[in-house]
Amino acid sequence: MSADDVMDAIAKQEWLEAAGDKIQPAIINTFKAGGEAGQKIKNFLHGTWLGHPLHPIITDVPVGSWTAAFVLDAMELAGNKKYKAGADAAIAIGLFGAAGAAVSGMTDWSGTTKKKRAIGLMHGLLNISATAIYATSYYLRKKEGSRTTAIGLAMVGYGITSASAYLGGHLVYAEQVGVDHTAISVEYPKEFVAVLPEAELTENSMKRGQAGEISVLLAKKNGEIFALANTCSHLGGPLCDGDLLDDCSVRCPWHHSVFSLKDGSVIDGPATEPQPKFETRINNGQIEVRLIKNDKQ
Numbered sequence: 001m002s003a004d005d006v007m008d009a010i011a012k013q014e015w016l017e018a019a020g021d022k023i024q025p026a027i028i029n030t031f032k033a034g035g036e037a038g039q040k041i042k043n044f045l046h047g048t049w050l051g052h053p054l055h056p057i058i059t060d061v062p063v064g065s066w067t068a069a070f071v072l073d074a075m076e077l078a079g080n081k082k083y084k085a086g087a088d089a090a091i092a093i094g095l096f097g098a099a100g101a102a103v104s105g106m107t108d109w110s111g112t113t114k115k116k117r118a119i120g121l122m123h124g125l126l127n128i129s130a131t132a133i134y135a136t137s138y139y140l141r142k143k144e145g146s147r148t149t150a151i152g153l154a155m156v157g158y159g160i161t162s163a164s165a166y167l168g169g170h171l172v173y174a175e176q177v178g179v180d181h182t183a184i185s186v187e188y189p190k191e192f193v194a195v196l197p198e199a200e201l202t203e204n205s206m207k208r209g210q211a212g213e214i215s216v217l218l219a220k221k222n223g224e225i226f227a228l229a230n231t232c233s234h235l236g237g238p239l240c241d242g243d244l245l246d247d248c249s250v251r252c253p254w255h256h257s258v259f260s261l262k263d264g265s266v267i268d269g270p271a272t273e274p275q276p277k278f279e280t281r282i283n284n285g286q287i288e289v290r291l292i293k294n295d296k297q
C-alpha cells in the first residue's frame with residue numbers, strides 16, 4: 001500500500017467526515033461568539049500578523065523536545081542514568097508546545113474542506129493521542145518504580161508523533177495547506193498588459209481579467225480601479241466571486257479571508273500571505289495592469 005493509498009483511505013473514512021461536520025462549526029462559532037476579540041485571536045493563531053502560518057513554527061517545539069527525550073531515554077536505558085532529568089524536562093516542554101500547536105492547528109483546520117479536512121482531523125487525533133500518552137509518561141516518571149513503563153510509553157508516543165508529523169507534511173507538501181497559492185512558477189506581468197475593456201467594469205463591481213496565464217481581480221470603487229491577483233493566497237479561491245466591501249477590500253468566497261484592494265494586505269484570516277497587487281491604467285479603452293514591484297517576481 002502506497003502513501004497515497006493511505007491518504008485516500010483516510011479521506012474516505014465516513015466517521016472522520018461526521019466528526020468534522022460537528023467539530024468544525026463548533027470552532028468557527030466559538031471564534032464568532034467572541035466578536036472582534038475572537039476574530040483577533042483567530043487571526044493571531046493563523047499567523048496573519050506574521051505573514052506566515054503560526055502552526056508549523058509551534059509544532060517544532062513538541063517534535064524537537066520529544067525527539068530529544070527519545071534519545072535521552074534511550075541513553076538512560078543503555079545505563080546512563082544522568083540523562084533522566086533532561087529527558088523528563090524535554091517531555092514537559094513538549095507538552096507545553098503541544099498545547100500551542102493544538103490550538104493553532106485547530107484554527108487552521110477550521111478553514112479546510114474534503115480530503116484536507118479528513119487528513120487534518122486524523123493528524124489532530126493522532127496528536128491528541130500522543131500528547132495524552134506523553135502526559136501519562138510524565139506522570140509515571142514521578143512515581144516510584146514506574147520508570148521503565150514511563151519510558152516505554154514515551155517511545156510509543158514518539159511513534160505516533162512521527163506518523164502524525166508525516167500527515168502534517170502531506171497536508172503542506174501534497175495538499176498545499178498553509179502554502180501561498182499566489183507564489184506560482186508563472187511570471188506576473190512586469191509590463192502593462194490589457195486585461196478588460198474599461199466599459200465592462202462598472203462602479204462598485206468586480207470582474208475577472210486575464211493577463212496571460214494570470215487571473216486578475218479588477219474592482220472599481222469611488223471611480224478608482226484596483227487590481228489584485230484573483231487566486232486567493234490561502235487555498236486558491238476565486239476572489240472575483242467574493243464580496244466587494246465598503247472599506248475598499250474584498251472577501252474571499254471560500255473561507256472569507258479579507259484583503260485590502262489598496263495594497264493586497266491581509267485584513268482578516270485565515271490567509272496569512274498578501275495578494276500580489278497590480279498597478280492599473282486605461283489605454284485605448286482597455287484596463288491595463290502590471291505588477292507593482294514586490295517579492296512575487
Ligand code: FES
Nearest residue numbers: 232235237252255
Ligand atoms: S481560499 Fe480560503 S480564504 Fe480564500
